[in-house]
């Protein structure tokens with residue numbers, strides 16, 4: 254069976270794509286290719302055509318937020334837009350080295366322009382400090398560790414445990430509140446980091462990232478033949494820490510405390526602290542590319558609220574309503590949003 258037939262069989266026009274990341278690289282190759290080089294490989298071209306056809310069909314269900322921009326904004330008139338952004342894969346492209354996932358200057362200035370006009374928060378799986386290091390914007394609220402470490406507005410909502418909220422003041426005299434619902438897990442996380450490093454030392458290519466309230470075990474550089482061993486080793490460590498569980502991202506296993514808190518809860522917390530509890534006047538826009546962003550899409554979908562936008566260049570199963578192809582399109586969307594506010598009278 255040729256690659257084309259295999260791909261068709263595997264994908265059909267189904268929305269769920271198991272190895273979305275692999276298809277994504279093929280699709281990217283098409284995007285980036287310089288024509289001549291790729292034209293030599295018929296098999297590749299068939300694959301690319303199938304991928305494109307499948308993506309186009311997916312777009313009917315999850316239309317491009319760029320193409321639909323006008324319509325989306327006409328529904329936004331008179332509403333208070335609040336912008337939520339994921340970091341990796343949304344504001345910065347996915348790169349091989351997690352420490353080098355830099356944000357471009359044009360993206361930084363687009364986020365700044367958006368944040369000047371709308372309350373804006375970045376909700377990431379990274380540690381809050383690390384995201385700030387990349388983004389370096391004081392105009393933005395930050396939620397690190399998949400929302401388990403929030404630096405938000407000074408309001409301290411009653412419905413959240415005071416034990417995990419601390420009011421503070423920055424150097425410029427601005428008040429803010431830190432909310433860390435997984436505080437009790439910190440000692441265990443520190444211990445687990447050491448155990449994991451020891452346990453995975455023998456496997457080449459593993460990168461362990463300390464995200465403060467969660468841990469990322471990256472396997473992007475691990476040979477496929479070692480995937481099983483790595484997974485076994487991680488599971489054996491987890492077995493000793495029953496209050497933690499594993500989730501999966503892009504070539505990364507993420508170890509998280511088993512509390513009922515995710516990016517969706519962080520979104521709700523931020524809306525509350527911004528004064529939009531139960532408001533029918535608010536329009537949250539959430540842009541993200543990874544599985545953990547689905548928790549936030551789900552909240553918006555269940556409330557029938559705002560615009561959940563997935564960033565993907567391949568068909569994906571998602572709770573989002575709109576899509577953007579890649580961070581370049583995210584940049585265009587953010588610029589359009591800032592421009593729209595500038596030109597609109599509402």
Ligand SMILES: O=P(O)(O)OC[C@H]1O[C@H](O[C@H]2O[C@H](CO)[C@@H](O)[C@H](O)[C@H]2O)[C@H](O)[C@@H](O)[C@@H]1O
Nearest residue numbers: 340341347348349351354377378469503504505
């Ligand atoms: O919620 P996010 O801001 O999207 O963070 C999710 C994870 O992103 C980072 O890993 C991913 O991006 C890296 C850099 O492009 C890439 O090398 C890696 O393979 C991806 O999984 C980050 O390093 C993780 O800690 C985050 O959990």
